[in-house]
Amino acid sequence: MTILSTARLRLEPFDDAHLDGLYELNRDPVVMRYITGRPETRDDTLASIGRVKARWAEWGYSWWAFIEQGSGQVVGAGCIQHLARDAANPLEIGWRLRQDHWGRGLATEAAQTMAGWAFDALKTPLLTSVCHVDNTASAKVMQRLGMRYRGVERWYDMDTAVYEITDQEWQARSAQ
């Protein structure tokens, strides 16, 4: 399992020790507004940690908890996973932050590192990202990463804005 580091964060594969922090994140209806539309219960969070641990074991990638360096607090989470969790689909990158940590650039910082790892270590030819069409804050993260808008498509039972970036595009951007 891969731990990643950024200037301000440590990205740790979901573990039982993250339960309190991840529940604090996912119990917030504002955070969940454009994801499932409902806050998680502690049991939901516990079950998701179990599923994610199984995916790390099976695939070698899944969800990380974003741990703030210094405070040691869980301030968010992010993933590299198959779009719609279907192995037939290309890889998807995703993120969420605790509301009191929005506006600090942390999602973009984590996403840069997760994307770089997906291209360099996993050798994925393409990364896709999707968000509810009204989720402009998330679309802005996709744009900051240099992802191209592909259009509106139906994923996760929602109309989503779809963005993507190829390995070639990512490497050209990184070389700038």
Ligand SMILES: CC(C)(COP(=O)(O)OP(=O)(O)OC[C@H]1O[C@@H](n2cnc3c(N)ncnc32)[C@H](O)[C@@H]1OP(=O)(O)O)[C@@H](O)C(=O)NCCC(=O)NCCS
């Ligand atoms: C999507 C989400 C993670 C975006 O969070 P965010 O804080 O806006 O995104 P970033 O971490 O990239 O921060 C960028 C913002 O921080 C500001 N910022 C402040 N300090 C910064 C720094 N050091 N570096 C970069 N940006 C900084 C930027 O100007 C930008 O603000 P702006 O959008 O008003 O211009 C957040 O809105 C969220 O968790 N939403 C709920 C969950 C969700 O919907 N997830 C996505 C599902 S598809």
